[in-house]
Amino acid sequence: MRIKRVAAVAAVAALALGLTACGGDDGGDTGAGSKSFTAGTTMEKLNKAQKIKVGTKFDQPGFGLKGLSGKPEGFDVEIAKIIVKELGIPEDKIEWVEAPSKVREDVIVNGTVDLVAATYTINDKRKERIAFAGPYYEAGQNILVKKDDTTITGPDSFKDGTKKVCSVTGSTPAETIKQYVKDVGTQLVLFDTYDKCRDALKGGQVNAVTTDNVILLGYIAKDEASFKLAGSNFTKEPYGIGVKKEDADFRSFINDTLDKAVADGSWKKAWDGTAGKFGAELGSAPTINRY
Amino acid sequence: MNVLIDKFDVFAGGFWLTLQICILAAIGALVLGAIVAVLRISPVPPLRALGTGYVNVFRNMPLTVVMFFAAFGLPALGSNADFLRIPVLDSLFTRLGTDLPYFRFALIALVLYTAAFVCEALRSGVNAVPAGQAEAARSLGLTFGQNLRHVVLPQSWKASIVPLGSVIIAMIKNSALAGFFGVVGDLSATADQLTGAEGYAFIPVAIGISIGYLIMTVPLGALLDRIEKRQAVAR
Numbered sequence: 001m002r003i004k005r006v007a008a009v010a011a012v013a014a015l016a017l018g019l020t021a022c023g024g025d026d027g028g029d030t031g032a033g034s035k036s037f038t039a040g041t042t043m044e045k046l047n048k049a050q051k052i053k054v055g056t057k058f059d060q061p062g063f064g065l066k067g068l069s070g071k072p073e074g075f076d077v078e079i080a081k082i083i084v085k086e087l088g089i090p091e092d093k094i095e096w097v098e099a100p101s102k103v104r105e106d107v108i109v110n111g112t113v114d115l116v117a118a119t120y121t122i123n124d125k126r127k128e129r130i131a132f133a134g135p136y137y138e139a140g141q142n143i144l145v146k147k148d149d150t151t152i153t154g155p156d157s158f159k160d161g162t163k164k165v166c167s168v169t170g171s172t173p174a175e176t177i178k179q180y181v182k183d184v185g186t187q188l189v190l191f192d193t194y195d196k197c198r199d200a201l202k203g204g205q206v207n208a209v210t211t212d213n214v215i216l217l218g219y220i221a222k223d224e225a226s227f228k229l230a231g232s233n234f235t236k237e238p239y240g241i242g243v244k245k246e247d248a249d250f251r252s253f254i255n256d257t258l259d260k261a262v263a264d265g266s267w268k269k270a271w272d273g274t275a276g277k278f279g280a281e282l283g284s285a286p287t288i289n290r291y
Numbered sequence: 292m293n294v295l296i297d298k299f300d301v302f303a304g305g306f307w308l309t310l311q312i313c314i315l316a317a318i319g320a321l322v323l324g325a326i327v328a329v330l331r332i333s334p335v336p337p338l339r340a341l342g343t344g345y346v347n348v349f350r351n352m353p354l355t356v357v358m359f360f361a362a363f364g365l366p367a368l369g370s371n372a373d374f375l376r377i378p379v380l381d382s383l384f385t386r387l388g389t390d391l392p393y394f395r396f397a398l399i400a401l402v403l404y405t406a407a408f409v410c411e412a413l414r415s416g417v418n419a420v421p422a423g424q425a426e427a428a429r430s431l432g433l434t435f436g437q438n439l440r441h442v443v444l445p446q447s448w449k450a451s452i453v454p455l456g457s458v459i460i461a462m463i464k465n466s467a468l469a470g471f472f473g474v475v476g477d478l479s480a481t482a483d484q485l486t487g488a489e490g491y492a493f494i495p496v497a498i499g500i501s502i503g504y505l506i507m508t509v510p511l512g513a514l515l516d517r518i519e520k521r522q523a524v525a526r
Contacts, residue, residue, distance in 0.1 A: 102487040109492075125490045164391065169470065169480050170487020189391055190480060192471040196363075200473070203366040205392055 035088035042243075042250040046114060047088045054080045055099030055113035055242075059193065061218035062275030063119050072096050076117040076239075078270035079136050079261075083115070083241070086257045102170055105129045108242050115254070116242035119212065121172050122289075131247065132240030133254035136267070138286040139212040140233025141173050144219060146201065147228050152208055154231035155180040164189060166197035166206040173211040176235055194219075202226065212237050217278035238286060255288050294491045295499050305481030306503040312397065312477060313463045313507065315380075319402035320462065321455075324409025331410060332417055334435055342410070349407035354400065354465050361400035362393060362472045372396055393473030401466060408458040416451030417443055449522055456515035460508045467504070478503045 037044035046052050056076050058066035063074040077096075084094055099107055099118045107113045108130045119139070122132045143165070145152050151163070158165055161182035167174035169190040181187040189206050191197055197209040198219055209216065213233055220227050241258075243250050261267040262285040271285075295302070330342030349357065365372055372395035420443050428442040470480030482500045485491045 102483055103493060105490055106486075106493050129490060129492075168487075169475075170483035170485070172488055174484075175488045184475065186391060188475055189393060189473045190470075190475045191473055192483070196473075199363055200366075203363065205366050205371070205473075 035086075038249075041253075042114070042247055043087055043253055050089055051093045051095065052084055052087065052089055052115075053095045053097055053113040054084070055097045055104065055107050055116035055118060056080065057100065057118045058098045059100075060119055060215065061222075062214055062278060064117070066096075066098075073274070075137065075271060075274040075276075076119060078274055079241070079258075079267075080115070080117040082261045082266055082270065083117075083254055083257050086253075086260075101168075104242060108244060111244075114243075115250075118242075119215075119239055120242050121237045122240040123172070126242075127245075127291075129245065130242050131245045131251050132242060132291075133251045133288075134240035134258060135238030135286045135289060136241065136258050137239045137271075139214050139237040139239060141176055141210060141235040141237065142213040142216055142233050143230040144198075144201065144209040144216040144227050145207065145230045147226055149207070149228075149230070152230045155210075155234050157230070158182070158187060158208075161187065163187065163208065164206040165208045165210055166191065166200050167210050168192065168194055168197070171211065172237070173235075177210050198227075214275050214278065218275075221278045238289070252290065255290055259288055294485065294495045298485060298489075298491075298499075301481055301485065302478075302499050302503060304476055305478040305500070306506070308474070308476050309463075309466055309478040309503065310507060312394070312401070312466050312469055312474070316398055316401040316405065316462060316466065317459050319398065320405035320409050320458075323402055323406035325413060327406055327410040328413040328417070329439065331414055332439075346407045346410055349404050350411070352404075354404050354468055357404045358397065358400040358468055358472045361396040361403075365396060365399070366392075372399055375399070391473065391475075397466075397469035397472055397474050400472075401462060401469070404465070405458060405462045408461070409455065412454035412458050413447065413451050415454055416447035416449070419450035420446045452522075453515055453519050456511060460511055463507050463511075464504060 035047055037047055056064035056072055056074075058064060058072060060074065060076070064072050064076040065074050066072045080094070081091055084091065097107065097113050099113065099116050101118075104116050104118060104120060105126060108116055120126075120132070121139075122135055126132070143152060143155065151157065155177065157163060158177070158181045164187050165177055165181065166189040167177060169192055174188070174190055178184055178188065189197070189200060191200070194209065194211060194215060197206070200206045201209050208230065209219075213229065216227075216229060220229070241254050243254065258267070261270075267285050327342050327345050330338045331346065333339055333342070361372075371392040373392075375395045375398070424446065425438060425443055428438045433441065466477070467479035470477045470483070474480065476484075478500045482496050485496045486493050
């Protein structure tokens with residue numbers, strides 16, 4: 001008897017959920033498929049298929065972070081959503097694919113994803129294999145130190161050879177900081193994640209952590225009592241959307257979309273709701289560079 | 292594939308650092324493993340329990356976790372593994388250009404973990420010596436130590452060589468983890484640097500580092516095969 005009642009309640013609940021889910025779908029679908037694109041372009045192909053694969057990071061607070069909800073959140077994710085919406089594809093048809101730094105070019109070249117939005121610095125080396133739309137944000141490398149540290153004031157503080165600095169293996173910041181340290185072997189520590197660097201800084205094994213300011217500000221936002229930035233940004237890291245090298249149409253479509261997003265305020269809205277929360281002074285949209 | 296030629300020096304540097312970690316860790320693991328093996332077969336129950344406990348802890352814990360404890364647990368306990376800065380080793384580290392504690396942390400983790408397997412390999416060798424040998428030695432009035440030194444260990448080494456070799460080969464491969472725990476520039480970290488920062492395609496780089504590891508492991512395996520064959524003739 002009891003089991004029957006539970007079953008009945010469950011059935012009703014399932015039905016109700018199903019109904020609301022349907023309702024949601026109907027609402028979200030408006031406009032999807034109504035866009036038209038030139039035949040043969042990537043935009044038309046994606047619009048026809050009504051689905052898209054987007055590569056992003058799952059471990060980057062503020063930009064692309066896959067938390068307990070199971071859906072990635074952050075500025076990169078919001079920018080990707082703006083582009084996908086412009087393609088006439090509903091948000092729930094996006095398949096999010098993890099794209100950690102070391103495989104970003106490969107997933108684009110191999111066609112595993114249709115585009116990559118993953119704190120992806122535009123540089124010439126990468127342009128040899130893929131193409132970038134954007135930039136949609138300009139970050140800069142900075143240095144995180146303990147709150148009471150006054151001895152490190154910028155990258156030049158590493159030149160005397162005594163201070164140890166931590167970054168992530170294979171990242172652009174790790175390569176950049178090499179020019180500032182006297183001896184790589186004794187001063188540079190590399191881990192596979194920035195979380196480990198932060199722990200090493202807290203434990204006192206290193207004196208500083210270096211990477212893009214937005215990532216460091218994420219750590220400060222979580223633990224203001226322990227950390228601060230030392231000095232100001234010493235590089236420019238324009239973040240772009242990675243697409244296939246030969247796909248000029250898709251690239252200029254994304255560039256147009258980004259321009260539009262800046263003009264109509266959706267860029268600002270995406271920024272303020274995500275990484276912009278770490279610090280008001282950070283956010284302004286850079287000019288799109290149609291190289 | 293031109294990354295293999297263009298960046299040959301990077302691969303070679305990574306190979307060299309991995310080789311150094313492996314040689315130091317192998318020496319440490321063989322020494323510690325032998326000590327634990329002696330504990331495990333000793334006639335004193337508390338020592339035996341100590342040896343058994345050690346093997347059960349380190350054989351059953353993932354190396355990643357052991358590495359984590361070494362790299363983040365030791366500092367939390369206030370140690371930078373400075374006890375490894377004994378005169379000879381210290382000068383070696385300085386020459387390696389690695390004065391960072393993470394090289395020592397990785398070494399400690401590899402040695403602790405591998406020693407458990409070395410102990411078991413040695414013990415399997417001891418078990419291969421007929422029990423009559425040890426009993427005869429005891430009845431002649433040899434002490435436990437004399438018995439081990441003159442009768443059991445010389446014979447057990449032969450039977451342990453092949454399993455020991457497998458343990459060391461596994462250790463060489465396991466050393467790849469050091470690159471993710473603060474050791475800069477070993478073979479595995481080299482792959483990350485080339486594909487991440489410099490944007491080379493993943494597969495040629497992976498082939499490059501695989502060749503690096505194979506250069507260390509395949510000749511070792513071939514050597515063991517030869518030793519095994521020679522032993523077969525001797526018997």
